[in-house]
Amino acid sequence: MSRPSRRSRGSVTIEDVARIAGVSAMTVSRVINGEKNVRDTTRAAVQEAIDQLSYSPNTAARSLAAGQATHIGLLYANPSAAYLSQFLVGALEGARRAGCHLVIEACESEGADEQAEATRRFLTTNVEGVILPPPLSESQPILSELEIAQIPVVTVAMGRPRDNALNVRIDDFSAAQEMTNHLLELGHRRVGLIKGHPTHIASIERARGFRSALESHGIDPEDAPIEQGYFTFRSGLVATERLLARPEPPTAIFACNDDMAAAAVSVAHRKGLNVPQDISIVGFDDTAPATTVWPELTTVRQPISAMAEAALELLLEDVRERRSGTRTGPAERVLEHSLIVRESSGSPASSRPRIVRAKP
Amino acid sequence: MSRPSRRSRGSVTIEDVARIAGVSAMTVSRVINGEKNVRDTTRAAVQEAIDQLSYSPNTAARSLAAGQATHIGLLYANPSAAYLSQFLVGALEGARRAGCHLVIEACESEGADEQAEATRRFLTTNVEGVILPPPLSESQPILSELEIAQIPVVTVAMGRPRDNALNVRIDDFSAAQEMTNHLLELGHRRVGLIKGHPTHIASIERARGFRSALESHGIDPEDAPIEQGYFTFRSGLVATERLLARPEPPTAIFACNDDMAAAAVSVAHRKGLNVPQDISIVGFDDTAPATTVWPELTTVRQPISAMAEAALELLLEDVRERRSGTRTGPAERVLEHSLIVRESSGSPASSRPRIVRAKP
DNA sequence: GTTTTGGCTGTTACCGCTAACAGTATCGAC
DNA sequence: GTCGATACTGTTAGCGGTAACAGCCAAAAC
Numbered sequence: 001m002s003r004p005s006r007r008s009r010g011s012v013t014i015e016d017v018a019r020i021a022g023v024s025a026m027t028v029s030r031v032i033n034g035e036k037n038v039r040d041t042t043r044a045a046v047q048e049a050i051d052q053l054s055y056s057p058n059t060a061a062r063s064l065a066a067g068q069a070t071h072i073g074l075l076y077a078n079p080s081a082a083y084l085s086q087f088l089v090g091a092l093e094g095a096r097r098a099g100c101h102l103v104i105e106a107c108e109s110e111g112a113d114e115q116a117e118a119t120r121r122f123l124t125t126n127v128e129g130v131i132l133p134p135p136l137s138e139s140q141p142i143l144s145e146l147e148i149a150q151i152p153v154v155t156v157a158m159g160r161p162r163d164n165a166l167n168v169r170i171d172d173f174s175a176a177q178e179m180t181n182h183l184l185e186l187g188h189r190r191v192g193l194i195k196g197h198p199t200h201i202a203s204i205e206r207a208r209g210f211r212s213a214l215e216s217h218g219i220d221p222e223d224a225p226i227e228q229g230y231f232t233f234r235s236g237l238v239a240t241e242r243l244l245a246r247p248e249p250p251t252a253i254f255a256c257n258d259d260m261a262a263a264a265v266s267v268a269h270r271k272g273l274n275v276p277q278d279i280s281i282v283g284f285d286d287t288a289p290a291t292t293v294w295p296e297l298t299t300v301r302q303p304i305s306a307m308a309e310a311a312l313e314l315l316l317e318d319v320r321e322r323r324s325g326t327r328t329g330p331a332e333r334v335l336e337h338s339l340i341v342r343e344s345s346g347s348p349a350s351s352r353p354r355i356v357r358a359k360p
Numbered sequence: 361m362s363r364p365s366r367r368s369r370g371s372v373t374i375e376d377v378a379r380i381a382g383v384s385a386m387t388v389s390r391v392i393n394g395e396k397n398v399r400d401t402t403r404a405a406v407q408e409a410i411d412q413l414s415y416s417p418n419t420a421a422r423s424l425a426a427g428q429a430t431h432i433g434l435l436y437a438n439p440s441a442a443y444l445s446q447f448l449v450g451a452l453e454g455a456r457r458a459g460c461h462l463v464i465e466a467c468e469s470e471g472a473d474e475q476a477e478a479t480r481r482f483l484t485t486n487v488e489g490v491i492l493p494p495p496l497s498e499s500q501p502i503l504s505e506l507e508i509a510q511i512p513v514v515t516v517a518m519g520r521p522r523d524n525a526l527n528v529r530i531d532d533f534s535a536a537q538e539m540t541n542h543l544l545e546l547g548h549r550r551v552g553l554i555k556g557h558p559t560h561i562a563s564i565e566r567a568r569g570f571r572s573a574l575e576s577h578g579i580d581p582e583d584a585p586i587e588q589g590y591f592t593f594r595s596g597l598v599a600t601e602r603l604l605a606r607p608e609p610p611t612a613i614f615a616c617n618d619d620m621a622a623a624a625v626s627v628a629h630r631k632g633l634n635v636p637q638d639i640s641i642v643g644f645d646d647t648a649p650a651t652t653v654w655p656e657l658t659t660v661r662q663p664i665s666a667m668a669e670a671a672l673e674l675l676l677e678d679v680r681e682r683r684s685g686t687r688t689g690p691a692e693r694v695l696e697h698s699l700i701v702r703e704s705s706g707s708p709a710s711s712r713p714r715i716v717r718a719k720p
Numbered sequence: 721g722t723t724t725t726g727g728c729t730g731t732t733a734c735c736g737c738t739a740a741c742a743g744t745a746t747c748g749a750c
Numbered sequence: 751g752t753c754g755a756t757a758c759t760g761t762t763a764g765c766g767g768t769a770a771c772a773g774c775c776a777a778a779a780c
Contacts (some may be wrong), residue, residue, distance in 0.1 A: 011486070013766055024730050029768060037728055056486065059461065060430055061766030064420040064735050071456075081648035085445030092452070092464055096431075101419065101456050104449060126371075126416065233652040259652070270629045288441035292593040292619065373736055384760050389738060397758060421736030424765050 012055045021049035032057055059099030069319045072312065073127035074104040075119070077136050080231075080259050082287030083304060087133050087156075090305030094312035103127050112141040119145040129315045132156065133308070135231075137167075138200055152322060154315040156307055157202050165330050166318055168311045170337040172202045175300045176209025176254075178339050179282055182298070183252045184217045187347045188280065192225040192250030194239040194260050200231075206256050206284065225250050229260045233289075236263025244271060251279060251348035258283035258290040258299055265293050265344065276346035286340055295343035303335050310335065372415045381409035392417055419459030429679045432672065433487030434464040435479070437496050440591075440619050442647030443664060447493050447516075450665030454672035463487050472501040479505040489675040492516065493668070495591075497527075498560055512682065514675040516667055517562050525690050526678055528671045530697040532562045535660045536569025536614075538699050539642055542658070543612045544577045547707045548640065552585040552610030554599040554620050560591075566616050566644065585610050589620045593649075596623025604631060611639060611708035618643035618650040618659055625653050625704065636706035646700055655703035663695050670695060 014032075018025040023046060030038050031046040038046075049055075063070050074091060076084060088104070095102045103125050107118045119142045122130075129152040136142055137155035146153045154166035183191050193210050196203030211221035225246055227239035236255055240263060243250055255261035261283030265275055273279050275295055283290055286301035310333050318331075374392075378385040383402060390398050391406040398406075409415075423430050434451060436444060448464070455462045463485050467478045479502045482490075489512040496502055497515035506513045514526035543551050553570050556563030571581035585606055587599035596615055600623060603610055615621035621643030625635055633639050635655055643650055646661035670693050678691075 011766095014768095015766080025766090026731080026768075027729060030729090033768090037726095039728065042728080054484075058424070058430070058766050060420045060424040060459075061735090062768080064418070064424055064737085064765090065767040065769080067735065067768090070418070070420055081440075081442035081445045085441045085448060088445060088448045088452070089464060089466075092448070092462055096461050096463055099420075099461075101459075101461075102452055103456055104452055106449075124414075234654060237654060266626055266629070269626065294594060294597065371736095374738095375736080385736090386738075386761080387759060390759085393738090399758065402758080418736050421765090422738080424735090424767085425737040426739080427765065 011058070012053045014055070014057065016053060017046065017049045017055050020052065021046045059096075063099045068098075069100050069128040069316055071101050071103050071125070071127045072315060073122060073125065073130040074102055074133070075107050075122060075130060075136055075142065076104065076133055077107050077139075080257070080285075080287055080289070082258075082289060083285065084133075086287065086304040087308045090308030091131065091312055093305070094309040098312065098316050100316070107136060107142070115139055115141040116145045118142075120149075123149050123151065127151070129153070129319050131308070131311050131315060132158075133311075134158070134202065135197065135200060152315060152318045154311045154318075156311050157200075157302075165332075166311075166314045167330075167332045168307050168314065168335065169202075169332070170302055170307070170335050172205035173209040173212070175284070175337045175339075176206035176256075177213045178209075179254060179284070179298075179300055180210045180213030181217075182339060182341065183254065183280060183282065183345065184213060184219075186252075186280065186345060188250075188252040189219065189348075190225065190248060190250040190252075192227070192243045192253045194227050194229040194236060194243070194253060194255040194264065196256035196260075197230045198228065203231075203256055210254060229256060231257050231259060233259045233263045236260030237267055240264040240267040244268070244273075249279075252345070253279065253281045255281065255283050258285045258287050258297060261297050261299070261344075262289040262293045265295075265297075275344050278349060280345040280348070282345050290340075290342075298342045298345040299340050301338045301340050303337070307335055371418070372413045374415070374417065376413055377406065377409045377415050380412065381406045419456075423459045428458075429460050429488040429676055431461050431463050431485070431487045432675060433482060433485065433490040434462055434493070435467050435482060435490060435496055435502065436464065436493055437467050437499075440617070440645075440647055440649070442618075442649060443645065444493075446647065446664040447668045450668030451491065451672055453665070454669040458672065458676055460676070467496060467502070475499055475501040476505045478502075480509075483509050483511065487511070489513070489679050491668070491671050491675060492518075493671075494518070494562065495557065495560060512675060512678045514671045514678070516671050517560075517662075525692075526671075526674045527690075527692045528667050528674065528695065529562075529692070530662050530667070530695050532565035533569040533572070535644070535697045535699075536566035536616075537573045538569075539614060539644070539658075539660055540570045540573030541577075542699060542701065543614065543640060543642065543705065544573060544579075546612075546640065546705060548610075548612040549579065549708075550585065550608060550610045550612070552587070552603045552613045554587050554589040554596060554603070554613060554615040554624065556616035556620075557590045558588065563591075563616055570614060589616060591617050591619065593619045593623045596620030597627055600624040600627040604628070604633075609639075612705070613639065613641045615641065615643050618645045618647050618657060621657050621659070621704075622649040622653045625655075625657075635704050638709060640705040640708070642705050650700075650702075658702045658705040659700050661698045661700050663697070667695055 014025045014028050017028045028046050031043050091102055105122050107115060109115055130146055132155045134157040137158040157169050158167050195207050214221045214224055225243050227242050229235040229239045253264050255264050261281050264281045268275055268279055275281055283297045283299040286299045290297040290299045314331055374385045374388050377388045388406050391403050451462055465482050467475060469475055490506055492515045494517045497518040517529050518527050555567050574581045574584055585603050587602050589595040589599045613624050615624050621641050624641045628635055628639050635641055643657045643659040646659045650657040650659045674691055
């Protein structure tokens with residue numbers, strides 16, 4: 001039991017593992033990093049030593065020695081708070097695993113010049129790659145500025161991948177289709193849509209999915225009540241008012257995110273309509289508002305945290321490849337979504353009376 | 361222009377700065393870390409070299425060499441998403457500056473055993489200190505478990521600091537008092553309160569501030585309509601229903617957080633009441649719901665990000681002190697809050713007619 | 721048998737920074 | 751003039767890993 005050296009944290013190091021396993025530190029390093037060229041028996045011995053000491057590598061030493069990316073930027077703008085916090089949790093987890101730091105900054109302005117300016121300012125922090133969650137993933141000024149700086153970028157939830165780009169998304173088209181089918185199968189025929197922000201490709205994809213589902217059920221999408229929204233609660237209020245003011249108001253409303261769906265519920269209640277008895281309302285994203293309003297929203301779950309992690313992974317891979325000169329070009333990862341049915345959707349009143357009448 | 365060494369990132373190092381400034385690397389290090397014992401002229405020369413090269417220290421090398429804390433835990437449980445994301449942004453910024461990593465984990469369960477178990481599991485990740493934002497800052501099972509493990513802890517928004525504890529908070533009592541005064545000065549006399557979660561000291565402090573303000577305006581707090589809430593939107597709905605069902609409903613409602621205030625607005629609308637003409641509704645925290653509902657909420661701004669940063673700072677200081685054996689004992693930091701007046705508060709109907717009548 | 725090949729492992733030299741300690745210069749005190 | 755004390759600055763030796771390269775050895779090729 002030798003006295004630990006000067007600054008030792010008393011933590012388990014790769015040397016300790018090497019000693020126990022009877023190999024060199026380098027071999028342990030190889031095992032940790034999953035390199036091949038290590039005999040199976042050796043690998044097993046090392047692994048056992050690692051488990052025995054419950055060793056975990058020091059990320060600081062690791063990134064220092066390997067000279068890997070240490071700072072990854074995350075530029076965000078005011079998505080819903082719920083979306084952001086989930087996204088941050090995922091990105092953080094990925095950053096911890098990779099041993100890199102997240103430099104996060106808000107870019108709330110909408111003007112092209114301000115955005116470009118903010119991006120340039122951001123780049124002075126020496127980040128080696130940038131993650132752009134929506135809505136900034138669609139911001140041309142920012143993307144151009146990053147391209148000029150030759151910084152690798154990964155966009156999240158961008159529908160139309162750029163050339164040479166990294167992107168993580170879900171299949172918005174299919175998701176919207178499934179949700180619309182859910183409403184149609186409940187018996188709804190007049191289904192309204194509150195679209196998302198018009199410049200977001202995700203909105204366009206969701207609207208396409210909506211139309212496609214209607215068509216496959218023999219309904220002309222041209223007749224469907226559709227209102228423009230902007231992903232904000234406020235825009236949801238306006239759109240819902242318009243939908244309900246129509247001569248033939250819809251019996252179900254599909255809002256392109258949960259914030260707008262929550263707004264729709266609020267308007268419905270204000271007009272004395274019960275959800276889902278009088279009107280079904282469904283959302284998209286499965287963020288906090290989906291479960292804080294009453295009734296809880298039927299919605300599409302996006303794996304937001306996982307998307308953030310995937311984005312970070314993709315980005316780090318690209319940074320490494322650029323360093324070693326082995327670019328593999330654009331990459332896109334599409335993650336799984338799922339339909340979450342809660343209490344805000346049900347059969348329309350027009351189809352329920354039949355059941356009532358069927359009673360003796 | 362010598363060829364850079366093997367793994368060089370081509371980035372500016374402390375050596376480059378030292379060369380330009382004509383001193384040793386150690387002196388540069390001293391300047392960076394703000395140590396005294398550096399002559400002013402030397403310090404200036406170094407600073408100039410730093411600026412000239414726009415040098416920024418490599419955090420990995422720094423934490424490796426200094427052996428400082430590298431992993432700080434953040435255990436959270438379902439506060440409002442808005443609160444969490446702001447908190448994370450602040451904590452992240454602090455972590456980046458300090459060059460440490462944030463290990464964050466959710467602990468949603470409410471049971472004491474599950475919380476203790478989750479805490480123990482969390483501790484296997486070798487974090488050197490833990491940040492507890494509300495509501496976990498009040499969780500006895502977690503605090504006990506951390507105390508057993510002898511891990512430094514900083515609580516956020518805990519009203520009653522434990523012995524030997526680090527805590528960051530705002531002055532909830534004064535803030536609630538100011539908010540209540542605001543309503544009273546608008547002319548309200550029947551002001552209702554929706555309390556926060558009963559076990560949170562912050563709730564108790566806010567209720568105390570509320571009562572104190574009433575008293576100083578000659579109103580008996582015992583007569584004030586007060587309902588219990590739990591900081592959730594749902595609980596706000598119930599509490600508001602009760603308040604408005606009273607024989608003499610309040611003309612103003614002070615909800616102890618924004619989520620409940622948003623719920624109050626929603627109920628008021630459902631009952632056909634206009635805000636603030638028929639009823640004033642104010643919140644607390646200034647999180648996202650405050651500005652997503654209509655009308656926007658008058659509320660108290662808590663500097664959530666700054667609180668997170670302060671918490672991290674306090675914690676790291678403590679970790680360092682423990683290492684060097686110079687404990688300074690408990691520390692608390694109280695940050696400034698501010699009253700944000702928006703559209704959800706106004707004079708009560710009963711006091712407005714007088715103004716109308718005063719017209720010719 | 722010798723050479724080559726390729727899989728596996730160890731050695732060395734760092735990555736960029738800082739703790740600890742070892743000077744060196746300056747100044748006042750004796 | 752010598753001696754401490756004080757203020758400043760430099761040197762050395764790591765922190766805990768990994769890149770690059772140098773072996774070593776058995777199997778394959780000549």
